[in-house]
Amino acid sequence: MKEFDAIIIGFGKGGKTLAADLAKRGWTVAMIERSDKMYGGTCINIGCIPTKALVYQAKFATRLKDSSFEEKAEFYRQAIAIKEDVTGTLRNKNFHNLADDPNITVYTGTGSFVSPEVVAVQMKNERMELKSKHIFINTGAETVIPAIEGIENNPFVYTSTSIMEVTGLPRELVIVGGGYVGLEFASIYASFGSRVTVLEGFPELIPREDRDIAEEVKKALEKKGIVFRVGAKVQSIVNTGNKASVKFMDTRANVAFSLEADAVLLATGRRPYTTGLNLEAAGVKIDDRGAIIVDEHLRTTQPAIRAIGDVKGGLQFTYISLDDYRIIREDLFGNKERDQNDRLPVSYSVFIDPPLARIGINEDDARKQNLDIIIKKLPVAAIPRVKILGETNGLFKVIIDKKTNKILGCTLFGPEASEVINLVALAMKADLDYTFLRDFIYTHPSMSESMNQLLS
Known part of the structure; x- marks a missing residue:
């Protein structure tokens, strides 16, 4: 020993x-x-x-x-x-x-x-x-492997690890799970040229986000050709020989459907x-x-x-x-x-295209807590920098405590959001008023200067 x-x-x-x-x-x-x-x-x-x-x-x-x-x-x-x-x-x-x-x-x-x-x-x-x-x-x-009939030893079924080892691009990709991992892979493969369908068991997409943000995410990804089916309970994934047949129930209409796919990605959590x-x-x-x-x-x-x-x-x-x-x-x-x-609060980013980043509570959280808040929103299309980037999809949103002027939370869905969120995180950690970011002098043209507009 x-x-x-x-x-x-x-x-x-x-x-x-x-x-x-x-x-x-x-x-x-x-x-x-x-x-x-x-x-x-x-x-x-x-x-x-x-x-x-x-x-x-x-x-x-x-x-x-x-x-x-x-x-x-x-x-x-x-x-x-x-x-x-x-x-x-x-x-x-x-x-x-x-x-x-x-x-x-x-x-x-x-x-x-x-x-x-x-x-x-x-x-x-x-x-x-x-x-x-x-x-x-x-x-x-x-990876959590769900109890779905036909998954075991099915050569068309992948996890987020195994699908990145495949060198062939699937023409038809079905993703089981519309959480953050599922959305990242949907965005990636749709951009490469796959036809992507996302099957989400919940009745709405990314339920932990505000509905206005979730709707912006959905619209941006649908522009890539991604099809979303919410309330979809997957029942089986059958190996038909050269494809997979994904059978699922639309729990809202109580109707059964099936999809054929070259690959099925399980994005059902870890x-x-x-x-x-x-x-x-x-x-x-x-x-x-x-x-x-x-x-x-x-x-x-x-x-x-x-x-x-x-x-x-x-x-x-x-x-x-x-x-x-x-x-x-x-x-x-x-x-x-x-x-x-x-260490709280902690920010996170989801690397869809464009990225989604968030720190702190959202509007729904604040309303449930009966907080007296100020909501500020900025369509990404209004930011000068995005005209250069040619990426105008998205929405920036911040939640402010009306009594203290402190930032309670911020969600950024747009280009370079994963970088800009760190500015907000620093201000929140330092317990600064939102006016600090509002009146700060930023380089131009940059995504950071969107704080001047968003918080005005």
Whole structure:
């Protein structure tokens, strides 16, 4: 049995950053990663980096709208190759950033607890046991596979991970799930030239957003040719030999329908990945959603073991995992002032085209709380910068507390929204009045200067 100062299970953002930090402090660290295709974690390999690489290439693909499907498919094949090159380069860099450090040992295998201080690693040809008083779980999340007849071993059914490994562009793509992941992939593949249908089980699209924002998103995506079917309960996905037949019920009209597709993408959510960890042996408990239970400093029910990132539930973003590292760093070596409650509010972006970004509460939330608010809206078409970009779809919206002049929330749907939202986040974190952003001097022409108009 080998002993280390720290064991980290999972090569994700928070875990790899923590490993490098601990190594610099002279700690010996064991990094366990179950797949050599996942060095660096979800974001680099199967999440934000590859999808955003395709988002970027898809914008160029829109110029091929009058080209043949074969020409579009060839461009898509090249885009997948570019995506593979990007992820491969980053994966290799991340591996060597840790593996080349004399204080870090990388084990490629599956980790499982033997006791609160011992982790077994099952590698390809060997099983080892490692011991440490400090263990960190950073195993991420996995795709939720719904109980739909015909999914198992169906070659036409994909997850958000597996579809990006396919080099052929599907002519007909059906996406099961109209949440943020489903919309991102719908936008990407429609831009490349696929005919996309989104089947959403709920009676409305993206229900956590205000209806005016959701309607703008729907209109922009429908301009790409995407068809939305809400209230659609998928019953089966049948392999017909050369296609998939998707059978679903329109729950509003109580009528059955079927669609043929070259590919079916399951975009039905993600859940914490704890399979095979044997958490019971370590005394680590999970909640009713399968997430590891942690306190404000990310300690599990076994205090010497902590959880980082998606595996503990909550917001599933790379930057949250990175901030988890900061909380642990300050708790171990700092003044212990940082905790999970310290980072709110947190913004998020959905990389459809154009992107959707939000922070704080929306109008519906504010109304339900009976808050006295000011609502300000700005059609994206009114922003000078978009005339240059040629992208006029979208709506910017902000919610302001009438009594305090503080920004309660902001939703931006338009070009460069994922960048501009950070300005609003900074103002909210600094507890500044909305007038600070309203009267600030921005460069021109820029999307940032839209704050002058939006908040006027």
